[in-house]
Amino acid sequence: MARFIVRRTIFLLATLFAVSVLAFVMPYFGEGDPARMILRARMGGELALDPAVVEAVRRQFGLDQPIPIQYLRWLEAAVTGDFGQSFTNRQPVGGIVLRALGVSFLLALAALVLATIIAVPLGILAALRSGGRRDSVIVTLTQGLVALPEYWLAPLGMLVFALWLGWLPAAGWTSPISVILPASVLCLRPLAYLLGVTRASMITVLESPYITAARSRGLSQFLTLRRHGLKNAMVPVMTLFSIWLAGTLGGSVVIEVIFNIPGLGRVMYEAVVNADMPVVQAGVLATVGLAIVINTLTDIGYAALNPAILVGESNG
Amino acid sequence: MSLSGSPADRASVPPVATSATSPIAALDAAPAREPLIEIRNLRVQLPTRDGLVSAIDGIDLTIGRGEIVALVGESGSGKSMTALSIARLLPPAAKVVSGTILLDGVDLLKLTDREMDRVRGSRIAMLFQQPKATLDPTSRVGEQVGETLRFQRHVGRRQAWARSVELLADVGIPEADRRARAYAHQLSGGMAQRVMTAAAISGEPELLIADEPTTALDVTVQAQILRLLTTKVRDHGLSMLLITHDLGIVSTIADRVVVLYAGKVVEDGPTARIINEPNHPYTEALMRSSLLIPLADGRLYAIPGGTPPPGEELVGCRFRARCHYADELGIADRCAAVEPGLHACESDAHHCRCWAVEDGLIQVQPASAGSLP
Ligand SMILES: Nc1ncnc2c1ncn2[C@@H]1O[C@H](COP(=O)(O)OP(=O)(O)OP(=O)(O)O)[C@@H](O)[C@H]1O
Ligand code: SF4
Ligand SMILES: [Mg+2]
Numbered sequence: 001m002a003r004f005i006v007r008r009t010i011f012l013l014a015t016l017f018a019v020s021v022l023a024f025v026m027p028y029f030g031e032g033d034p035a036r037m038i039l040r041a042r043m044g045g046e047l048a049l050d051p052a053v054v055e056a057v058r059r060q061f062g063l064d065q066p067i068p069i070q071y072l073r074w075l076e077a078a079v080t081g082d083f084g085q086s087f088t089n090r091q092p093v094g095g096i097v098l099r100a101l102g103v104s105f106l107l108a109l110a111a112l113v114l115a116t117i118i119a120v121p122l123g124i125l126a127a128l129r130s131g132g133r134r135d136s137v138i139v140t141l142t143q144g145l146v147a148l149p150e151y152w153l154a155p156l157g158m159l160v161f162a163l164w165l166g167w168l169p170a171a172g173w174t175s176p177i178s179v180i181l182p183a184s185v186l187c188l189r190p191l192a193y194l195l196g197v198t199r200a201s202m203i204t205v206l207e208s209p210y211i212t213a214a215r216s217r218g219l220s221q222f223l224t225l226r227r228h229g230l231k232n233a234m235v236p237v238m239t240l241f242s243i244w245l246a247g248t249l250g251g252s253v254v255i256e257v258i259f260n261i262p263g264l265g266r267v268m269y270e271a272v273v274n275a276d277m278p279v280v281q282a283g284v285l286a287t288v289g290l291a292i293v294i295n296t297l298t299d300i301g302y303a304a305l306n307p308a309i310l311v312g313e314s315n316g
Numbered sequence: 317m318s319l320s321g322s323p324a325d326r327a328s329v330p331p332v333a334t335s336a337t338s339p340i341a342a343l344d345a346a347p348a349r350e351p352l353i354e355i356r357n358l359r360v361q362l363p364t365r366d367g368l369v370s371a372i373d374g375i376d377l378t379i380g381r382g383e384i385v386a387l388v389g390e391s392g393s394g395k396s397m398t399a400l401s402i403a404r405l406l407p408p409a410a411k412v413v414s415g416t417i418l419l420d421g422v423d424l425l426k427l428t429d430r431e432m433d434r435v436r437g438s439r440i441a442m443l444f445q446q447p448k449a450t451l452d453p454t455s456r457v458g459e460q461v462g463e464t465l466r467f468q469r470h471v472g473r474r475q476a477w478a479r480s481v482e483l484l485a486d487v488g489i490p491e492a493d494r495r496a497r498a499y500a501h502q503l504s505g506g507m508a509q510r511v512m513t514a515a516a517i518s519g520e521p522e523l524l525i526a527d528e529p530t531t532a533l534d535v536t537v538q539a540q541i542l543r544l545l546t547t548k549v550r551d552h553g554l555s556m557l558l559i560t561h562d563l564g565i566v567s568t569i570a571d572r573v574v575v576l577y578a579g580k581v582v583e584d585g586p587t588a589r590i591i592n593e594p595n596h597p598y599t600e601a602l603m604r605s606s607l608l609i610p611l612a613d614g615r616l617y618a619i620p621g622g623t624p625p626p627g628e629e630l631v632g633c634r635f636r637a638r639c640h641y642a643d644e645l646g647i648a649d650r651c652a653a654v655e656p657g658l659h660a661c662e663s664d665a666h667h668c669r670c671w672a673v674e675d676g677l678i679q680v681q682p683a684s685a686g687s688l689p
Contacts (some may be wrong), residue, residue: 129408212405213450214460217515218437218468220430227463228452308453308501 004303012296016289020078023284024071027277034063037275038087074281083282086271093278096267097286101249103173104256104263105290108248110179111186112241119191120237123198124225127233130203139199142192154185154258171260182259186252190244197240202233231305238305242298246291349380351418352522352555353402358415360397360406371397371410373579373630376658379523384549384556386566386587388602389576390623395559398576399525402557403440404432419523437464441516443526443545447508447533451500457511458484458496464519483514487544506537510544517548524549527559542569563606567591572665575599578623578634581658585666595661595668595678598635631655633671641672 028034035058058064062073077084083093119142126138161181162170168181205211206229214224253265264283271279360372372394379385387395400406402417404424417424424435441464444450451457461483462476471479477496485492487510500508509529516524529545530538546569549556560566566573566587573590575583575598583596594600601619621638624630632652633639642648651671658669672678 131409207407209444209446209449210452212400213442213444213512213515214452214463215405216403216436216440216442217460217464218433218435218519219463220433220467223467228455231454232452306454307499 001303005300008296008299012292015292019288019292020075020285021071023281023288024074025067026284027275027280028067034058034277035061037277040275078282078285084278086279087276088271088274088279093282096279097264097282100262100264100267100283101286101290103261104249104252104265107179107182107186107252107255107261107263108245110183111248112190112245114183115187115191115194116237116241118187119194120198120234123195123237124202124233126195126199127202127206128221130199135199138195142195145188146192148188150185150189150254151258153188154182154255157181157185158259171258173259173261173263178261182252182255182261186248186255190240190248193244194237194240197236198233201236202229205229205233208232235302235305238298238301242294246294249287249290349383351378352381352383352420353377353379353557354416354418355398355402356416356418358398358401358417359413360394360401360410361413362410370413370579372401374415375576375579375581377574377581377584379555379557380571381522381555382553383571384546384558384569386570386573387557387559387576388561388563388566388573390602390619392578392623393576394579395576396527399442399527399557399559402523402525403436403442405436405442434468437519437521438468439519439521440523440525441519441521443509443512443516443524443529445528445531447505447512447529448500448503450512451503451508453500456497456499457503457508461496461511461515461518464515468519479518480514483518484511487511487514487517487548488540489514504537505533506541509533509541513541513544513548517552517554520552522555524554524556525559526556528561529558530565531561561606563591563603575602578630580634580669581667582635582669583667585661585663589663589666595666595673596635596670597639597641597672597678601638633669635670641678645672645677647671647677 033054035054038057038061039054062070065073074084081094083097085091086093086096122138122142126135129135158170158181161168169175169178170181172178210228211224214228215221219227249264252263253269255261256263256266257269264287267279268283268287270276271283355375355377358372358375358377359370361368362371363369375394375398377385377387377398387398389395397406397410400410401412402424404427406412412425415425419435419439424432427435451460458477458480461480462471462473465471465479466473466476481492481496484496489495489507489510495503495507495511503511524545526545530541533541542565545556548554558565558570570587573584573587574581575590575596577598583590583594583599590599591603594603598619601617604617605619619638624634624637632650632655633642634655636642636648636651639651642651654671656669656671656674658667659674660666661668661673668674670678
């Protein structure tokens with residue numbers, strides 16, 4: 001197990017390095033001259049730029065150096081947490097991205113935990129009598145949830161719970177209860193998928209020979225489920241959870257914009273619109289990097305759940 | 317030959333109407349063992365695309381105390397379904413539509429789920445074909461072996477673990493205390509089947525149902541596991557229902573053999589009789605196909621044709637399409653029209669479901685006698 005973790009960590013670091021290169025280089029593939037982009041971002045307009053000013057900016061930001069040198073400088077600073085300044089408001093990018101990431105992470109986690117708490121028991125209930133009426137009601141309802149778009153549900157939620165009932169704040173990110181409404185909207189789609197995966201995985205597990213064997217040893221259906229069903233059925237559920245978490249981190253743009261939440265989705269959206277390169281670079285690195293970290297932790301989690309996964313590793 | 321009387325009636329009327337116990341058990345001339353399991357007219361249906369299909373179509377089967385009964389028949393004949401019916405572990409889609417399964421006179425099919433939970437493990441235990449797949453990959457094998465004790469006998473976790481280690485040592489697992497901590501993937505198939513055996517006998521059951529317990533194992537390991545099973549069964553005075561395709565195994569350890577064909581019992585009787593003097597044309601073909609003695613042209617004998625496809629409307633004898641006797645004896649019309657009943661053969665402990673045998677048209681030659689192990 002220790003060896004497994006070490007190997008995964010080395011692989012993680014290598015991947016992070018590759019991602020940092022991509023994150024750095026990516027904005028250069030976009031339109032044109034970074035120096036002009038900086039000036040445009042600062043002035044917020046399409047002015048006719050004085051070539052002398054452009055040249056000055058180029059030197060000031062080290063943009064006259066070859067890209068590999070620029071990358072190394074950026075990386076050197078980045079490992080100390082310094083991602084430069086935002087082109088638009090001159091604040092340290094590290095702080096901007098970290099704050100935004102924290103907000104998005106919290107929102108995503110809240111939504112996913114909520115989704116899981118609801119989806120797993122329902123999925124199990126559906127699986128226990130698959131094909132029955134209870135199953136079809138649960139499945140139909142959740143399929144309906146997937147069909148509802150967030151940009152439609154979010155305003156509806158605001159209307160009902162904030163404006164009519166007055167139970168929850170309509171928008172903003174000020175108190176802990178601010179998270180409830182956006183998380184509820186954000187949780188519906190993962191809920192539907194998590195339920196589907198729980199149900200499918202539990203149906204497969206329940207048909208496994210080890211379940212019949214456990215019953216043949218005299219375990220009740222409940223005990224069999226608790227001792228042998230859950231752990232085995234949860235592996236794909238864990239995968240989906242982490243994929244979804246990784247995927248939602250950088251990006252609940254719709255929700256963050258509608259609910260006016262200062263998360264990474266909104267920050268990245270604005271950075272791209274304003275061509276604020278350092279923010280885009282740091283944002284991409286943070287989003288993708290965190291996704292990879294989550295994936296690695298998931299892999300290690302699997303190995304802890306199901307030791308058979310380590311088999312291929314032990315002789316390598 | 318006599319074609320008088322209604323054969324269908326004869327099939328359903330018990331041959332000895334006065335018997336208090338089952339008609340078949342009453343016929344046993346051998347010192348009748350006290351029956352542990354008595355299955356009567358069991359019928360199990362499964363939904364398929366073509367509607368409901370009878371996987372088991374009215375089976376009668378008795379297992380005496382301390383008796384080893386082998387259940388044989390081609391793939392799909394309903395052997396596993398019979399085994400799972402007894403333990404009431406049929407897949408949810410399968411429905412028992414009629415019949416009784418008496419354990420010591422109590423109908424298992426009438427027990428509540430909770431009562432049935434207490435029968436499994438403590439009175440009826442099972443072994444399966446894929447020993448590694450029958451162990452939960454995420455749980456230590458010692459935990460699984462101790463489950464019957466913990467959850468039926470309410471033994472504490474520590475004690476159950478200690479007892480698991482003893483049981484594992486008892487089924488011939490070296491370094492049992494270390495092995496108890498292993499997971500299924502760390503065991504060979506043979507070891508896994510030993511583990512399953514330890515778990516099966518942990519609750520001191522009366523009946524062990526073993527559904528092809530050695531089929532998936534290496535030949536050398538098969539013999540070891542079989543020896544282990546017979547030892548345990550004899551030592552503990554267990555009854556065993558052994559499902560197997562291996563007639564060598566049958567002839568070595570079974571007291572009686574029950575032959576299934578397409579969801580029905582076509583012949584049952586003492587092992588020596590079934591193996592050496594099979595009466596039913598299907599049993600005879602089954603014995604011949606498993607002899608591995610090449611025919612004149614060098615090929616091995618295989619029963620021509622296949623079992624009737626599930627869902628097909630079955631009229632008359634199910635073996636008719638593959639039976640050469642029916643044509644040779646000129647009784648094909650009758651075979652195709654009316655299903656023969658299970659009737660007693662010369663020996664009272666021996667039953668057969670065939671018109672030709674019932675009417676004495678087939679001369680049973682002990683031709684294959686001596687050619688089997
Ligand atoms: N899960 C299932 N769903 C539908 N039909 C099934 C299922 N399992 C078995 N059957 C059908 O039930 C009948 C009896 O199957 P069973 O498994 O009892 O046969 P078997 O004698 O054990 O065969 P084998 O030697 O291959 O193990 C077969 O016709 C089979 O097609
Ligand atoms: S009843 Fe007829 S078809 Fe069936 S096995 Fe006997 S002889 Fe063959
Ligand atoms: Mg089978």
